[in-house]
Each structure stands twice: as structure tokens, then as C-alpha cells.
Amino acid sequence: MTRSTESRLIVISNRVSAPKGSNSGSQGGLAVALAAALRENGGIWFGWSGEVTEQFTGQINFQREQGVTTAVVDLEEQDVEEYYEGYANRTLWPLFHYRIDLAEYEREFAGGYQRTNERFADTVRPLIEPDDLIWIQDYHMFPLGAELRRRGCQNQIGFFLHIPWPPRRLLGTLPGAQALVESMFEYDLIGFHTEEWLESFCDYATHEMGAKIENGVATLGDRCVRLIADPIGIDAKEFAEASAGVQARLAFRRMRDSADGRDMIVGVDRLDYSKGLEERFSGYERFLIEHPEERKEVFLLQIAPPSRVSVETYRRIRNSLEGLSGRINGEYADVDWVPIRYVNQGYPRDVLAGIYRAAKIGLVTPLRDGMNLVAKEYVAAQNPEDPGVLILSKFAGAAEQMQEALLINPYSAEEIADAIQQALRMSKDERIRRWTVLMDGVQREDVTWWATRFLDALKQARPVVTAPEKAGM
Incomplete structure (x- = not known):
């Protein structure tokens, strides 16, 4: 397949699912969609290998299968305990599924979550070329876009949330909720599966943070992010x-x-x-x-x-x-x-x-x-x-x-x-x-429709310009 000459696609997710043969029958719908998008655009799928190492080095293991290049890193056991098992799955997952009775709010979890996202940003940043589109997946990586911006990344960056967004009062129980939402304004585009989840995000951003919502664009200070409801399908x-x-x-x-x-x-x-x-x-x-x-x-x-x-x-x-x-x-x-x-x-x-x-x-x-x-x-x-x-x-x-x-x-x-x-x-x-x-x-409205719709919207999003660069124009 001929690679698009417009830009490469950099997909970043917690776990990377390497493409399998057509007879394996074991790939999930998201993996199928992302692999197809990568084959069409060229690029890299980056994330955690699922393996644990004694000391984080940032060493990347590259593989290429069926036209898709994957790049994975090992995490330390503490990263897995605090970032993945802790904040992602014992704090965010229950809260975002309306189960605040099961959510555990521990500073160690939040610290490990932030640290691991910083490590992901440090590791993937050298792989990103100026014209690449970056597509970050799911609740494991809410702050990753902001961390890439801090490292000088001016690319168009999109984020897609694959779980519900909770109502404003529930999200308010999360320590640091405003900082989490504020970090999301570093994205150019945020996608949700339904209008309900999108509206819940807007409700929090407007009532708790003073953001303005107009024509599908949320504005907070000098930052603007486009919002879309884009339901994922299957192949x-x-x-x-x-x-x-x-x-x-x-x-x-x-x-x-x-x-x-x-x-x-x-x-x-x-x-x-x-x-x-x-x-x-x-x-x-x-x-x-x-x-x-x-x-x-x-x-x-x-x-x-x-x-x-x-x-x-x-x-x-x-x-x-x-x-x-x-x-x-x-x-x-x-x-x-x-x-x-x-x-x-x-x-x-x-x-x-x-x-x-x-x-x-x-x-x-x-x-x-x-x-x-x-x-x-x-x-x-x-x-x-x-x-x-x-x-x-x-x-x-x-x-x-x-x-x-x-x-x-x-x-x-x-x-x-x-x-x-x-x-x-x-x-x-x-x-x-x-x-x-x-x-x-x-x-x-299949999985290709979902991915194409999101990426088309991301390509149309305006490149981010930071405040210092604005002042020098």
C-alpha cells in the first residue's frame, strides 16, 4: 500500500497490539482500526510492552508486522503498580464508570501516573517528526499531550476517550480534577463515543473552570480544543x-x-x-x-x-x-x-x-x-x-x-x-x-468510518501556537 505523503500517524496507547494474521481471529476492534489507519498513513504505534524491567531505561523495541511498525518500552514494577493498576484502574476506571464507592484516591497512584506519562513523553518525543499527526488513546494517558507540548512538540495532537466521561459532581470527587481537565486543553481535538460523554465534559469545563463552548470548540484562556462525538465501530x-x-x-x-x-x-x-x-x-x-x-x-x-x-x-x-x-x-x-x-x-x-x-x-x-x-x-x-x-x-x-x-x-x-x-x-x-x-x-458506521472521521477532523485542526511564539510574531 502506498503511504500517504501528507503526514505520518503516531498512535500512542497504553498497550500495543501488533497486527496478527487473518486467521488468528483474536484481534480486538480498536487494534484492527488503528492498524488499518497506520497502514494507510505510515507511522508508528507506541506504548507499553506489558513487560516489567528492574530499571526504566527508555529503550525501545521496534517491530514491523503486516505493514505496521510498533515501538514498545518496558516499565518498572513501581510504574505498573502506581500508573496502571493504581491510578488508571483503581482510581480513574471506577470513577469514570460512576463507581465512586470503589475509587481509591492515593497520592502515590497519582504521582506514579504523572511520572509514567512523563517517561512515555521522554521516550516517544525523539520519534516524532514535525509533520506527524499524533493520536493518543484513552484514560491511561490524559496528560501525555501536555507533556509532549512541554517538550516542544507543536504537532497536531488528538486524544480519544474510550470510556464514559462522568457527570460533573462525580468528577469533582477526584483530587486534581481541574488540573487533569486543564491539561486536556493542550490537545487540538478530543473525541468521545457519544454526545452524552461530550456534554458531560463540557458541563465540567464550563461550570468548574469557566471555559467557553461554541460551535464544537472549547476555549480556556488562550487554549482552544475541538470536541467531537465519534462512536467507534467494528470491522x-x-x-x-x-x-x-x-x-x-x-x-x-x-x-x-x-x-x-x-x-x-x-x-x-x-x-x-x-x-x-x-x-x-x-x-x-x-x-x-x-x-x-x-x-x-x-x-x-x-x-x-x-x-x-x-x-x-x-x-x-x-x-x-x-x-x-x-x-x-x-x-x-x-x-x-x-x-x-x-x-x-x-x-x-x-x-x-x-x-x-x-x-x-x-x-x-x-x-x-x-x-x-x-x-x-x-x-x-x-x-x-x-x-x-x-x-x-x-x-x-x-x-x-x-x-x-x-x-x-x-x-x-x-x-x-x-x-x-x-x-x-x-x-x-x-x-x-x-x-x-x-x-x-x-x-x-464501522471502524474505518470512526478512524477516518477522527483523523480528518484532526488534520483540519489548527496547529498549536504557544503564547511565547505568539508574542514574537
């Missing part, structure tokens, strides 16, 4: 093709054989308290209680690979779900049927595509989610002639685009139970009608 064409591939067909047949004529409900979520898994199990139990005639005719397959296993709140959610699924199965199971199949491991995307295709219902019920690509993957994997039904939390970012799903309040066991029953009884004509609208949106 719909690739995922639909994967659902018809060999591994997907094998997974589909395996699930249909094991279902033994029963309808399957599927949930696929990283093991996280934001995903509403306890509430989901309770809603499914309510369905079993209210519709005893449906028992033995349906089962729930919940795939929940563990994550962040060193963080105590994640260990607690795993123990809770194991106890809850065990109790439900113990109370309602029969010798030839269990209501919940609970699996704590991940599967490649092509295998998941076959599992999705075999499911009568896709149950996606996060309590709060920036987007949720599982909802879109479920739709893309369906058989157009006999599609399943998507049940989706109204608090997922995807709900704005997916109005033809059965939208529910994930906190309500009754709404979950009612939606399951409605989906099971839904006629084929209605299922096809709803799926057709959903699939049209998934295909139209």
Missing part, C-alpha cells in the same frame, strides 16, 4: 466473513449440538464490575422464576475472561459471580440441564463469531460502558435469514446507535426478565426487521 465486513469461516462454523455446530434443541442466550464480557454481570444473573433468575415453563428450554452461556487479577475489586467480582452462578444452578438445574454455563476464559474472535451466530439472544447489559463492541459483533455475526435478538443496556454508549435492540435498564431484574421473554417470543419477521436496521448501522 463489520471482516466479522461477518469470520462468522462464515471454518473456526466459526465449527463453533456454531458445537454450540448447536450441545444446546440439544434449546435456545441459547449469550453474554461475552471481560470480568469487570461495570459490565453488570451480577445484575444480569439476577435478571435471568427472575426470568426462570416468572416463566417456569421456559426452564429446560433455554440456557445462558456467560463467557467472562478474567482481567486485572491483581486488583482486589476484580477478585471480589469473580468470587461473587462464581457463588451466584453456583446458587442458581444448584436451585434450578436438573439432571440433564443447567441454566447457566459460566466460563472464565477468552476465545478468539472467529470462534466467538460462531458462538454469537448460534445464540437466539445476545445479552449485553453493562451498568455503564463507553461503547460496547460486543453488541455490534453479535449483530454482525447473525444469519440474515434467521437472526437473533439483541438485548442492550440503555447505559451502553452503543444504545445511541442501536435503537432497534431491546433496550433495558440493567439495574432492573424485571426488565431483563421481560426482555428475555419478549425476545424468545418475537416473530421471525420482527427479528429480521430489527436486525436489518441494526446491521445497516453497524456496516455504515
Whole structure:
């Protein structure tokens, strides 16, 4: 592929996902999008290697696979504990998902977060050429743009947030919240998945900091940043093709054989308290209680690979779900049927595509989610002639685009139970009608549309000019 002559793209994220072969089926949607953008523009994907070193040296490991150059660095154990496990995942993640009861505010976490972002800035700065576009990803790196500016970087820098932005009163519980938001005004463009998250950012910036918002531009002092709502999608064409591939067909047949004529409900979520898994199990139990005639005719397959296993709140959610699924199965199971199949491991995307295709219902019920690509993957994997039904939390970012799903309040066991029953009884004509609208949106606003829309906006953003340079003009 011919590289764009306009500018290179420098993608910076906490973790770097090197492109894999087309048969691996294990790459996530974000990795697919960023790799495609890098292949088109040329450039580098920079971030943490996932490895730990005794002493941070800033030594970069370069690799090139399938047209994408990756550049990764190792971090010290203290960096991982304070920056990643601490501030990113024990402070920011729960707070930005509205769980201030779980957020931990420790000065060591905040200090490690700032220090590690400074180390990233020191390491990546020599790789950046004057005409490069810089695209920083997610909550791990809020201050990175400001740190690059301090190191003389005058490039156009964009930032995309892949999680929700919390309401003003919740963000106000974060020590140093104003300094964090002020640092974001060093970006030229900030992207959010939904208008709701964008409006929450504007509400804080205006009411707490005196920023002015006009025509999609936020101004604070002499700094201006453009704001856009740009919902991420999936590679719909690739995922639909994967659902018809060999591994997907094998997974589909395996699930249909094991279902033994029963309808399957599927949930696929990283093991996280934001995903509403306890509430989901309770809603499914309510369905079993209210519709005893449906028992033995349906089962729930919940795939929940563990994550962040060193963080105590994640260990607690795993123990809770194991106890809850065990109790439900113990109370309602029969010798030839269990209501919940609970699996704590991940599967490649092509295998998941076959599992999705075999499911009568896709149950996606996060309590709060920036987007949720599982909802879109479920739709893309369906058989157009006999599609399943998507049940989706109204608090997922995807709900704005997916109005033809059965939208529910994930906190309500009754709404979950009612939606399951409605989906099971839904006629084929209605299922096809709803799926057709959903699939049209998934295909139209796919991952390439998302990345292109953001990068086009970033290219149009005005280059930053610092105050001293203004004075000398």
C-alpha cells in the first residue's frame, strides 16, 4: 500500500497490539482500526510492552508486522503498580464508570501516573517528526499531550476517550480534577463515543473552570480544543466473513449440538464490575422464576475472561459471580440441564463469531460502558435469514446507535426478565426487521468510518501556537 505523503500517524496507547494474521481471529476492534489507519498513513504505534524491567531505561523495541511498525518500552514494577493498576484502574476506571464507592484516591497512584506519562513523553518525543499527526488513546494517558507540548512538540495532537466521561459532581470527587481537565486543553481535538460523554465534559469545563463552548470548540484562556462525538465501530465486513469461516462454523455446530434443541442466550464480557454481570444473573433468575415453563428450554452461556487479577475489586467480582452462578444452578438445574454455563476464559474472535451466530439472544447489559463492541459483533455475526435478538443496556454508549435492540435498564431484574421473554417470543419477521436496521448501522458506521472521521477532523485542526511564539510574531 502506498503511504500517504501528507503526514505520518503516531498512535500512542497504553498497550500495543501488533497486527496478527487473518486467521488468528483474536484481534480486538480498536487494534484492527488503528492498524488499518497506520497502514494507510505510515507511522508508528507506541506504548507499553506489558513487560516489567528492574530499571526504566527508555529503550525501545521496534517491530514491523503486516505493514505496521510498533515501538514498545518496558516499565518498572513501581510504574505498573502506581500508573496502571493504581491510578488508571483503581482510581480513574471506577470513577469514570460512576463507581465512586470503589475509587481509591492515593497520592502515590497519582504521582506514579504523572511520572509514567512523563517517561512515555521522554521516550516517544525523539520519534516524532514535525509533520506527524499524533493520536493518543484513552484514560491511561490524559496528560501525555501536555507533556509532549512541554517538550516542544507543536504537532497536531488528538486524544480519544474510550470510556464514559462522568457527570460533573462525580468528577469533582477526584483530587486534581481541574488540573487533569486543564491539561486536556493542550490537545487540538478530543473525541468521545457519544454526545452524552461530550456534554458531560463540557458541563465540567464550563461550570468548574469557566471555559467557553461554541460551535464544537472549547476555549480556556488562550487554549482552544475541538470536541467531537465519534462512536467507534467494528470491522463489520471482516466479522461477518469470520462468522462464515471454518473456526466459526465449527463453533456454531458445537454450540448447536450441545444446546440439544434449546435456545441459547449469550453474554461475552471481560470480568469487570461495570459490565453488570451480577445484575444480569439476577435478571435471568427472575426470568426462570416468572416463566417456569421456559426452564429446560433455554440456557445462558456467560463467557467472562478474567482481567486485572491483581486488583482486589476484580477478585471480589469473580468470587461473587462464581457463588451466584453456583446458587442458581444448584436451585434450578436438573439432571440433564443447567441454566447457566459460566466460563472464565477468552476465545478468539472467529470462534466467538460462531458462538454469537448460534445464540437466539445476545445479552449485553453493562451498568455503564463507553461503547460496547460486543453488541455490534453479535449483530454482525447473525444469519440474515434467521437472526437473533439483541438485548442492550440503555447505559451502553452503543444504545445511541442501536435503537432497534431491546433496550433495558440493567439495574432492573424485571426488565431483563421481560426482555428475555419478549425476545424468545418475537416473530421471525420482527427479528429480521430489527436486525436489518441494526446491521445497516453497524456496516455504515464501522471502524474505518470512526478512524477516518477522527483523523480528518484532526488534520483540519489548527496547529498549536504557544503564547511565547505568539508574542514574537
